[in-house]
Amino acid sequence: MGVKTAKATYIIQNSLGEGGFGSVYEVIQKNTKKKFAMKVEKHQKNKHLLLQMEVYILNVMEESEKRIWFTKLVDKGCYANDGYSFIIIEILGPSLYELKNRSAPFLFSTSTGLSVIQQCLFACEQIHHQGIVHRDIKPGNFACGLNDRKNIIFMIDFGIARRIVDGNGKMKEFRTGLAFKGTPKFASLTCHQRNDIGFKDDIESLLYMLCDLISRKGLPWKNEYDEQIIMKMKEIAWSDIGSLFNGLECCKELSDIFNYIIRLKYSDDLDYLFISKQRILACKNHGEDITAPFDWENNIINGSENNKLSIDIEDGNDQKYLLSDRQELIIIKLLIIKN
Numbered sequence: 001m002g003v004k005t006a007k008a009t010y011i012i013q014n015s016l017g018e019g020g021f022g023s024v025y026e027v028i029q030k031n032t033k034k035k036f037a038m039k040v041e042k043h044q045k046n047k048h049l050l051l052q053m054e055v056y057i058l059n060v061m062e063e064s065e066k067r068i069w070f071t072k073l074v075d076k077g078c079y080a081n082d083g084y085s086f087i088i089i090e091i092l093g094p095s096l097y098e099l100k101n102r103s104a105p106f107l108f109s110t111s112t113g114l115s116v117i118q119q120c121l122f123a124c125e126q127i128h129h130q131g132i133v134h135r136d137i138k139p140g141n142f143a144c145g146l147n148d149r150k151n152i153i154f155m156i157d158f159g160i161a162r163r164i165v166d167g168n169g170k171m172k173e174f175r176t177g178l179a180f181k182g183t184p185k186f187a188s189l190t191c192h193q194r195n196d197i198g199f200k201d202d203i204e205s206l207l208y209m210l211c212d213l214i215s216r217k218g219l220p221w222k223n224e225y226d227e228q229i230i231m232k233m234k235e236i237a238w239s240d241i242g243s244l245f246n247g248l249e250c251c252k253e254l255s256d257i258f259n260y261i262i263r264l265k266y267s268d269d270l271d272y273l274f275i276s277k278q279r280i281l282a283c284k285n286h287g288e289d290i291t292a293p294f295d296w297e298n299n300i301i302n303g304s305e306n307n308k309l310s311i312d313i314e315d316g317n318d319q320k321y322l323l324s325d326r327q328e329l330i331i332i333k334l335l336i337i338k339n
C-alpha cells in the first residue's frame with residue numbers, strides 16, 4: 001500500500017508506533033528507496049488537526065539555527081475523501097520509553113539518564129527560544145537517531161505544543177480554568193491546576209521524566225491513573241522535593257534544579273545554563289562516567305573504546321570536565337553560551 005503527494009510516492013512498511021492521536025509507520029520513498037517515518041492523523045468532526053501544529057513547529061525549527069534535536073519535515077499530504085492527513089519525517093530509532101522498557105531492570109543507568117536529559121533540555125531550550133512550549137514532555141516523545149545521528153536524542157510530537165510569545169516578543173496572557181492537556185504522569189502541577197503552561201513547566205516535566213528513567217523507586221504516582229490523585233501526590237512531592245530523588249546519589253543536585261524550577265512563574269525566563277551546570281555537577285560529584293556509551297549501545301559496541309573521543313573543557317570557573325564525542329554537542333553549546 002502506498003500514499004502519493006505532489007513530490008513522491010511512499011510505500012507503507014511496518015508500524016513504528018501508536019499514539020493517542022494517530023499512527024506512525026515506516027515508509028519507503030518509491031524512487032529513492034529511502035526510508036522515512038509517516039505520521040497519520042484521522043480527521044475528526046469539529047476537531048482541529050494536531051498535525052497542523054506539528055507541521056508549523058517543524059517548519060519553525062527547520063528555519064532556526066539549532067535544529068539538531070528536531071526531525072526534518074520531508075513531505076505532507078491529505079486524503080480528504082478517506083478522512084486523513086499525514087506527514088513524512090526523518091525516521092528515528094526507538095523512543096526513550098521503548099529503550100527503557102526493553103530489558104530488566106527497566107531503568108537507565110544514572111550516567112545515561114543524565115546524558116540523555118541534557119540533550120532533552122537543549123531541545124526544550126531551542127523550542128522555547130522560538131517562543132513555543134511543548135506541553136507533553138515524556139519519554140515517549142523523545143527518540144534516538146539512526147546511523148550517524150544515533151547519539152542524538154530527538155524531540156518529537158508537537159501536536160499540543162503552543163506558541164506563547166508572539167512575533168513581537170510579547171508573552172501571551174496567562175489563562176486559568178483550562179482543560180487538562182498532556183500526560184498526567186509527567187504533567188506539571190500548573191497543568192493539573194488547569195492554569196496556563198510556561199517554559200518552566202516543560203522543565204518540571206523533564207525532571208519527572210528523569211526520575212522515571214533513573215530512579216529505582218520511580219515516580220511516587222507511577223501506579224496511579226487518576227489525574228486528581230496524581231495532582232495531590234505532586235503537591236506532596238513539592239513540599240519535600242528531595243523525596244522525588246531519594247535513593248539517588250545525585251539527589252542534592254537534582255533537588256536544587258527542582259527547587260529552582262518550582263519557584264518560577266509563567267512568564268519567567270529560564271536559566272538553562274544553571275540547569276546544565278547542576279547536571280554536570282551531578283555527574284562529576286558522584287563519579288558518573290559521562291564518557292560511557294548510552295546503555296542501549298553497550299550491546300552493539302560491547303564496551304569498546306573505539307568511538308570515544310575525550311576532550312577537556314573548562315567552564316570559566318576553573319572547573320574541568322572530561323567529555324566524550326557524544327557530549328561534543330554539549331561542549332559546543334556551552335561554548336556558545338559562554339561567548
Ligand SMILES: Nc1ncnc2c1ncn2[C@@H]1O[C@H](COP(=O)(O)OP(=O)(O)OP(=O)(O)O)[C@@H](O)[C@H]1O
Nearest residue numbers: 016017019020021022024037090091092095140157
Ligand atoms: N520519526 C519517527 N521515527 C520513528 N518512530 C517514530 C517517529 N515519530 C514517532 N515515532 C514513534 O511513534 C510513537 C508515537 O508518535 P507520536 O508521539 O508522534 O504520536 P502521538 O499520537 O502524538 O503520541 P502520544 O499522544 O501517545 O504522545 C512514538 O512514541 C515513537 O515510538
Ligand SMILES: [Mg+2]
Nearest residue numbers: 019140141157
Ligand atoms: Mg507522543
